[in-house]
Amino acid sequence: MMNNESGPPLADSTDQEPATPAVHADGLTVVRGPRTVLRGLAFDVPRGRITGLLGPSGCGKSTLMRSIVGTQANITGTLDVLGRPAGHPSLRTRIGYVTQAPSVYDDLTVRQNLDYFAAILAPGRAAAERRRTDVTRAIDDVDLATHADSLAGNLSGGQRSRVSLAVALLGTPELLVLDEPTVGLDPVLRRDLWNLFHDIAARRGATLLISSHVMDEAERCHRLLLMREGEILADDTPEALRTRTDTDTVESAFLHLVDQAVEASRTKEHTR
Ligand SMILES: Nc1ncnc2c1ncn2[C@@H]1O[C@H](COP(=O)(O)OP(=O)(O)OP(=O)(O)O)[C@@H](O)[C@H]1O
Numbered sequence: 001m002m003n004n005e006s007g008p009p010l011a012d013s014t015d016q017e018p019a020t021p022a023v024h025a026d027g028l029t030v031v032r033g034p035r036t037v038l039r040g041l042a043f044d045v046p047r048g049r050i051t052g053l054l055g056p057s058g059c060g061k062s063t064l065m066r067s068i069v070g071t072q073a074n075i076t077g078t079l080d081v082l083g084r085p086a087g088h089p090s091l092r093t094r095i096g097y098v099t100q101a102p103s104v105y106d107d108l109t110v111r112q113n114l115d116y117f118a119a120i121l122a123p124g125r126a127a128a129e130r131r132r133t134d135v136t137r138a139i140d141d142v143d144l145a146t147h148a149d150s151l152a153g154n155l156s157g158g159q160r161s162r163v164s165l166a167v168a169l170l171g172t173p174e175l176l177v178l179d180e181p182t183v184g185l186d187p188v189l190r191r192d193l194w195n196l197f198h199d200i201a202a203r204r205g206a207t208l209l210i211s212s213h214v215m216d217e218a219e220r221c222h223r224l225l226l227m228r229e230g231e232i233l234a235d236d237t238p239e240a241l242r243t244r245t246d247t248d249t250v251e252s253a254f255l256h257l258v259d260q261a262v263e264a265s266r267t268k269e270h271t272r
């Protein structure tokens, strides 16, 4: 089973800039090649909560996440993360990021992969004991203790993506940015991972930003950012979204908002 002891509470998540949101964007625009991929986004991600980032393939979810973790070029507008401009060097150890494609070394075991990334996060002999504890906890968190000594290359797809997630959990980051972490996982594992995400938010006060295009996962988030074609369609709680659109599910609410947006842009073109 998943380990419910997901580490100590974050010491410094609230003593600095307690009033600032985890992420604050205003007029955020990103150009990739010939395309404007994000178009003047304005939103806040509150601290200590799970925010779901949802929208169809190609709408800009990964680009937004890359911007937040500081790996995206050609950004204009405001993007503050944990009270600092995105990409600030001091944010490196405060953010955990899982990319859409699992990035692990196939020729290392699960534990060796984690030891390697733990050494980058907390180098030096003095931190050796902490690294060992961190690595063991992260492996337990993602339920891979029985595979700790297996080569990553010999794991299943779902197991490999859990190794990536374990890497992001090292060092108890204040902000976890997870790009489609549950893709390809079976329903039991998906449920266990969502329980872990809630546990991390509740116990550590960490902020989680999780992308998905599976709408039933939206219901498990505290807040939602719904995206379409590089714009934010809605920024609300699942319940408020359902109420506002008079629908039963977030999926229906999303479709309703898409139809509204399409209609609005048609009317705009018509009146030009
Ligand atoms: N390197 C690139 N150069 C130019 N355009 C790019 C590049 N990478 C992505 N794009 C474009 O940016 C847009 C947003 O891509 P992004 O990967 O952010 O979407 P996404 O919402 O994460 O999609 P998915 O759900 O399929 O992962 C897409 O239209 C894509 O074609």
Ligand SMILES: [Mg+2]
Pocket: 061, 062, 063, 100, 179
């Ligand atoms: Mg993506």
